[in-house]
Amino acid sequence: MKAKIHVTLKPGVLDPQGEAVRHALGALGFAGVEAVRQGKYLELDLAETDRGAAEAAARAMCEKLLANTVIETFRVEIE
Amino acid sequence: MKAKIHVTLKPGVLDPQGEAVRHALGALGFAGVEAVRQGKYLELDLAETDRGAAEAAARAMCEKLLANTVIETFRVEIE
Numbered sequence: 001m002k003a004k005i006h007v008t009l010k011p012g013v014l015d016p017q018g019e020a021v022r023h024a025l026g027a028l029g030f031a032g033v034e035a036v037r038q039g040k041y042l043e044l045d046l047a048e049t050d051r052g053a054a055e056a057a058a059r060a061m062c063e064k065l066l067a068n069t070v071i072e073t074f075r076v077e078i079e
Numbered sequence: 080m081k082a083k084i085h086v087t088l089k090p091g092v093l094d095p096q097g098e099a100v101r102h103a104l105g106a107l108g109f110a111g112v113e114a115v116r117q118g119k120y121l122e123l124d125l126a127e128t129d130r131g132a133a134e135a136a137a138r139a140m141c142e143k144l145l146a147n148t149v150i151e152t153f154r155v156e157i158e
Contacts, residue, residue, distance in 0.1 A: 021145070031126075035124040036123050037121070037122045038119065039120040039122075041087065042097070042116070043116045044115050045112070045113040061112075064107055065103055065104060066100070
């Protein structure tokens with residue numbers, strides 16, 4: 001199965017990378033960009049064929065490696 | 080409006096970052112992870128209120144700054 005994972009900073013956590021993108025967009029002439037938040041997106045191909053087990057495995061991977069749960073949240077979709 | 084942008088490597092382009100994640104997951108004991116592709120996820124808050132104009136602007140931002148279209152593709156969703 002395929003797991004699609006979004007890892008994003010929690011609201012309130014400063015995002016200097018997103019702020020740099022916002023500033024660069026302004027410098028390129030794109031007006032009206034009020035905020036930018038940057039996160040990670042991962043696609044995992046899993047050998048697991050059971051949907052529930054694949055989701056549980058993907059969530060465990062996020063907790064242990066893919067997300068820093070102190071400052072980041074994650075979202076897992078299984079296809 | 081909010082633009083949600085995914086930037087991912089084109090198929091066939093080597094992804095050493097994803098490969099490093101796959102290897103690290105294996106080292107942590109997660110078996111059955113066959114492939115990992117890592118991309119970027121951005122959320123932009125745009126002052127634009129017209130859906131079509133917001134999408135056009137977001138696509139232009141991807142072409143000019145957010146994606147390297149030689150090796151990456153992007154997907155824009157407007158909410």
